[in-house]
Every structure is written in structure tokens, then in C-alpha cells.
Amino acid sequence: MPFMDLLFHAQTVHRANFAPNQVQVSTLLSIKTGACPEDCKYCPQSGHYNTELEKEKLMEVQKVLQEAELAKEQGATRFCMGAAWKHPSEKDFPYVLEMIKGVKQLGLESCVTLGTLNKDQAKQLAEVGLDYYNHNLDTSPEYYDSIITTRSYQERLDTLSNVRDTGVKLCCGGIMGMGEEQKDRVGLLRQLSQMTPHPESVPINMLVKVAGTPLENVDDLDEFEFIRTIAVARIIMPTSHVRLSAGRQTMSEQTQALCFMAGANSIFYGEKLLTTGNPEADSDRMLFKKLGITPEQRHDVSDEAVQESIVAKAKAQEEAKFFYDASV
Ligand code: SF4
Secondary structure, three states: OOHHHHHHHHHHHHHHHOOOOEEEEEEEEEEEEOOEOOOOOOOOOEOOOOOOOOOEOOOOHHHHHHHHHHHHHOOOOEEEEEEOOOOOOOOOHHHHHHHHHHHHHOOOEEEEEOOOOOHHHHHHHHHOOOOEEEOOOEOOHHHHOOOOOOOOHHHHHHHHHHHHHHOOEEEOOEEEOOOOOHHHHHHHHHHHHOOOOOOOEEEEEEOOOOOOOOOOOOOOOOHHHHHHHHHHHHHHOOOOEEEEOOOHHHOOHHHHHHHHHOOOOEEEOOOEEOOEEOOOHHHHHHHHHHHOOEEOOHHHOOHHHHHHHHHHHHHHHHHHOOOOOOOO
């Protein structure tokens, strides 16, 4: 479609499903950094590449909760914790469960990304009240092997299904600008849109090229193509939060505004996006002000609010039975 037509269509779908000038704000913290056994070609945390990243062990629970409190003070409603693991170990997993409990007690939504999960781990996460699990498909099934060889696409789909079975919401998207073709961006969006229900959160990342990774010199993706990808995600997954994710730091304010116009309604706020930079929270606040955007408040979308509105509707229907319409 012509760019303007596509954007208009996406914005129309967006307005039918969301408050048009609200953007959900999350904060992301790396709770275990580097030395990952996977070989994702875009990732500075992979142990396969020398990116001079400082490796860190699993953070202490108290330290994580201090960061979560700070994120809350800065206006975040969701706190996301990422660990560079193939899968969580038996030794570390209980600490992650404690972190989730603590984040929930602060009144924040919780999200973790820990790699592959089996059914039992997914269940334990659900039991402590995890709200979202992030596990990206990254790209199309066809292009996937050019990017990752140590974890199969099917393994990712299995983890997503293990999480979905527990009722924890899914955060699942991909990365654009890894040398893929348009058909691969389409292929990724098709995979996501075929999940029932759609992932509640769909991060659309622009590759951040990091020196030392195999993708450090890949050609830039045209930003219009990136905006188009967001627009298509909005149209085919109308009720999902589409997150403008990594890569925002190199985008102009105008490009980010077009991404919001195309239906992006979630961002990471704060100083760091795992190990690559993220625009300072203050510049995000300035941009929101210029665009008249306000951060989405948690009660707008919480399960409790949805539950309350269902109960209220049911009550109204029940009460309606006791009245007859005197006007007919
Ligand atoms: S993207 Fe995740 S799984 Fe892949 S190398 Fe980086 S930390 Fe490991």
C-alpha cells in the first residue's frame, strides 16, 4: 500500500482498540549479563563473540527490587527482567521467583525473559504471579537459521506454548534490520498473528549493531520499512500492545512519532536496554510532552479492571431482567 494509506489504516485500527494518545511504559533490567551459550548473531551477550561486554552473575534479589522501585518512581508500570541464559538453572530459578514476588508487591507488573522453559518452570512462574514472559521469535522460520543455530525455532514455539498454557501473558516479537528480506518480516508477523490468542505484547526491535557481533556491518534497514512493519503488526494484531523497542536511540523524534502513528503503543523507558543504550527517560518525557502522549496507567489494562467490567456488565444484564420497557 502507499505509505500514507497504510499509516491511516493502522491508525484507524489503533483508535478502534486503544486510547490513541496513551503509551504503555516498561523498564528493563539485565539481571544476569553476558556469557550466554546461545549464538544469536545480533547479541553482545553471546559467549561466542568478543564484544568486550562485562559479564555479571545473577544480581541479588534486594538490588533488583531497588531498581524496580526506582523504575516505579520514574513512571514505569511494568518491570522486565532479562537473564542471558539458555534456560534457568535449578540453582538460580528460586531467586528469580523471589524477584517476581517482590516486583508484584511493589504494585508493578512483572515480566521476565529467561530462555527456554519447560512446563514445570512455566507453572512455577505462574504460581508466583508472573504477568508476562518474553521470548522472541526474532525473524521468519526461513531466515532463522542464518541468525541462530543453537536453539531451534520449534524450541521457541514450545516454550511459548508452555507459557501460554499457564495463563501467563506472552511478550513475543522480533528484530528488523538483520539482513532479512521483506518476506521474512512478513513471515515473522504471520507466525505471531497465527498464535491464538495473539501475544499480548509484540516488541518490534530495530537491530542495534554492536562491534564484535557477526551483524555489526549489516546494511541499515530503511526506517520507512521499519514503520511499515509496525503498521502491519498493528493491523493484523489489533488488540496487542506493539512495542517500539530496541533501536530507538538512533531514531529521530520524527521517526518515533511516525511509529506511534503506525500503532506502536509501548516503549522501554529509562537508561539502558539490557546492554545497549536507550534514550534517557527525560528525553522520552520531553517527546511525550511534544506529542501530547501520556503514559498508560496500569488500571486501564489490568486484569482486575477487565474482571470488574465483566462483573458489572453481568450484573446490569441480571438487573435488566427485573424491569420491562414501559415505552413499547
Ligand atoms: S539473545 Fe538471549 S539467548 Fe541469544 S545470545 Fe543473547 S542473551 Fe543469549
